[in-house]
Amino acid sequence: MKFLYLALFVLLVHLEYLSAADPLLLASAKKAVSRNPADYLSFDYYLNTCPDAEGIIQQIVGAWIQKDFTLAPSLIRLHFHDCAVRGCDASILLNYKGSERTAYVSSTLRGFPVIDDIKKALEKRCPRTVSCADILTAAARDATVFAGGPFWQVPFGRKDGRISIDKEAEVVPQGHENVTTLINYFKAKGLDILDLVALSGAHTIGRATCGAFLNRVYNFNGTTKPDPSLNTSYLKLLKKRCQRSTDLVYLDVITPRTFDTVYYTNLQKKAGLLTTDQELYSDQRTAPFVEAMASQPFLFENQFLVSMVKLGNVEVLTRNQGEVRLDCSYVNSR
Numbered sequence: 001m002k003f004l005y006l007a008l009f010v011l012l013v014h015l016e017y018l019s020a021a022d023p024l025l026l027a028s029a030k031k032a033v034s035r036n037p038a039d040y041l042s043f044d045y046y047l048n049t050c051p052d053a054e055g056i057i058q059q060i061v062g063a064w065i066q067k068d069f070t071l072a073p074s075l076i077r078l079h080f081h082d083c084a085v086r087g088c089d090a091s092i093l094l095n096y097k098g099s100e101r102t103a104y105v106s107s108t109l110r111g112f113p114v115i116d117d118i119k120k121a122l123e124k125r126c127p128r129t130v131s132c133a134d135i136l137t138a139a140a141r142d143a144t145v146f147a148g149g150p151f152w153q154v155p156f157g158r159k160d161g162r163i164s165i166d167k168e169a170e171v172v173p174q175g176h177e178n179v180t181t182l183i184n185y186f187k188a189k190g191l192d193i194l195d196l197v198a199l200s201g202a203h204t205i206g207r208a209t210c211g212a213f214l215n216r217v218y219n220f221n222g223t224t225k226p227d228p229s230l231n232t233s234y235l236k237l238l239k240k241r242c243q244r245s246t247d248l249v250y251l252d253v254i255t256p257r258t259f260d261t262v263y264y265t266n267l268q269k270k271a272g273l274l275t276t277d278q279e280l281y282s283d284q285r286t287a288p289f290v291e292a293m294a295s296q297p298f299l300f301e302n303q304f305l306v307s308m309v310k311l312g313n314v315e316v317l318t319r320n321q322g323e324v325r326l327d328c329s330y331v332n333s334r
């Protein structure tokens with residue numbers, strides 16, 4: 001154990017040394033300028049310019065979810081899909097021919113009217129101040145809390161991007177990928193294997209269209225048989241629930257509306273819905289984390305919020321890198 005600490009210490013010192021020797025950092029050291037945009041986010045970003053922003057967002061998210069609970073998972077997913085392409089820059093909200101939002105793979109995304117509603121209220125209260133990317137990030141946090149999940153503080157200061165390309169949305173995992181592909185995809189965003197397993201826990205609420213997993217039910221890997229990693233009683237249920245490929249099925253068959261660790265215990269019973277869910281429990285790199293989450297709700301809650309903050313910081317635009325959109329569906333005219 002002592003040796004481990006020593007090794008860690010040496011490593012940290014070494015890293016510090018490396019970064020200090022970095023010419024770019026050296027050049028900017030006097031001004032303490034950082035190269036990581038996420039360092040420019042802060043909890044009190046709107047303290048002086050729009051102190052009510054978080055309260056207004058929370059209130060409007062709550063009102064919508066109270067009317068329609070299914071919006072809670074949809075808002076969390078929308079935030080993921082925003083951050084997964086060009087970072088958390090609200091590019092998923094842009095709504096015109098050829099944008100991410102209009103791509104076929106985005107057709108089951110929901111929650112856009114909630115964001116528009118919030119934006120309208122915030123433009124009234126503090127015009128041209130709160131970015132759509134920040135709204136979406138806070139809304140995803142609030143949706144998590146309303147579903148019974150953990151609260152965390154959201155760092156603010158994201159700017160909205162001006163680019164959104166439908167083809168780019170196709171790189172977001174669809175549910176058929178192998179674990180290696182998932183790990184690599186997350187890694188490219190600065191998210192590690194623990195983040196992958198913790199964030200997949202969002203599938204403890206919400207639904208999927210049958211089309212996303214129907215191959216597991218009827219013709220797995222080109223055979224005419226079901227996926228052998230599917231629990232047989234669960235398989236029966238899925239056959240019954242899926243009459244059309246557009247039918248919706250809960251991602252967590254036991255407690256579909258509660259933000260808990262049942263998603264993970266389902267995997268232990270071969271009752272994960274998507275291929276990408278179930279294989280987290282069969283792959284040696286991810287299975288230990290599934291075990292840990294399944295048995296320790298406290299660990300899951302804490303890791304989920306840590307990973308959500310990391311997700312919300314992915315490739316953000318800050319300061320003069322983007323704009324504060326006036327209408328979340330369109331870039332500002334110049």
Ligand code: HEM
Nearest residue numbers: 073074077080108173174175199202206207208209212276
């Ligand atoms: C690990 C890779 C992931 C894959 C392959 C994946 C795949 C999917 C698929 C296929 C659906 C169903 C879409 C449909 O047919 O309607 C879905 C739904 C959902 N995903 Fe993921 N997802 C992943 C990661 C995430 C992450 C990181 C989050 C958030 C932190 C998330 C949150 C959700 C939620 C909440 C839903 C339910 C949406 C609703 O009910 O409207 N997913 N996901």
Ligand SMILES: *[C@@H]1O[C@H](CO)[C@@H](O)[C@H](O)[C@H]1NC(C)=O
Nearest residue numbers: 176177178179180181182184
């Ligand atoms: C995972 O999927 C990728 C892309 O489809 C493929 O190239 C790779 O061989 C697969 N890896 C494993 C271990 O199956």
Ligand SMILES: *[C@@H]1O[C@H](CO)[C@@H](O)[C@H](O)[C@H]1NC(C)=O
Nearest residue numbers: 231232233234268269270271
């Ligand atoms: C299938 O699901 C049932 C009900 O949850 C469970 O009791 C059983 O152990 C599961 N079977 C397997 C092989 O995991």
